[in-house]
Amino acid sequence: MPTDLGNFYNLTQTETNTAVVVFNILFAFLLAYCIVWTWRKTHHGLSYSQSFAFTLIMLAPLSATVMMIVKNNLIGAFALLGAFAFIRFRTIMKETRDIAFLFFSLTIGVATGTNNYAIAIVATFLICVMILYLWKKNFGSAHEKIGFVLTVRTDSGFRGENLRAVFEKHFRKFELLHANTEADAHEYAYAIHFKDESHAAALLQDLKQTNGVRSTYLITGKETIEY
Incomplete structure (x- = not known):
């Protein structure tokens, strides 16, 4: 067997065995898959990104590969990991929790690449x-978990008593989240608890027939929106 070809299978002591390289990359991928599953399971809101899921699952094997390359060069390892951080901070993210998941995947890749499997x-x-x-307990929410947010736009001469009558008919609890006044209109956003969620269509119909109401919007998942 030619010397060069033999060296491919019998690596020098300063290099990582091919089997270890393959195992580390696949092992990092498997753990990253668990991270992505957790991210998807706990994700809320309308800003889901498939590309971010791909990024999370790729980051662990990539960082594991980097650590295997520079395992004998601590300064080089920190420099390359710093480059990862620089790329992240040049990217705009809508949810701060995504930053934590990025570093989660990066950290697991580093641990795998340095053979710290445990x-x-x-x-x-x-x-x-x-x-x-924390996701199950709705940790960090400033309000009780509420199923819906109702936004109502009204004329400038609208009387609030009419709206309250409709609310008391359909809701067991409601809370004003946001109010905005324009030249000839008002906009109100409410966090609401339905007495019966199946009556959502009836609510919108009653609001449509209320004097002074221009338009209404009903969305689900109050904890996914900031006011």
Whole structure:
């Protein structure tokens, strides 16, 4: 067998065995898949990005590869990881939690690339469990979890008593989130609890027939929107 070809299978002591390289990349991919599953499970809002899911699952194998390349050069490792951070901060993200998931995937890739498999497994499991627990408890929400947000646009001469009568008919609880006044109109956003969610269509019909109401918008998932 030619010397060059033999060296491909029998790497020098300063290099990483091919089997270890393949295992680390695939192992990082598997753990990243768990991270992406957790991110998708706990995601809320209308800003879902398939490309971000791809980024998360690619980042761990890439960072593992980087760590295998520069494992004997600590300065080079920090420089390349700094480049990852620079790329992230040049990218605009709508949700700050996505930043944490990026560094989560990056950290697991670093652990795998340095052969710290126990750390990678335990960290992935525990952090994913913690994220799911916080998501289940609706941690960090300033309000009780509310199923709907109702936005009402009215004429400038609108009387609030008419709106309250409709609200008391359909809601067991409502809370004003936002109010905006323009030259000839007002806009109000309410967090609402239906007495019966199946009566949503009846609510919109009653609001349509209310004097002074121009338009209404009913959306779900109050915790997904900022006011």
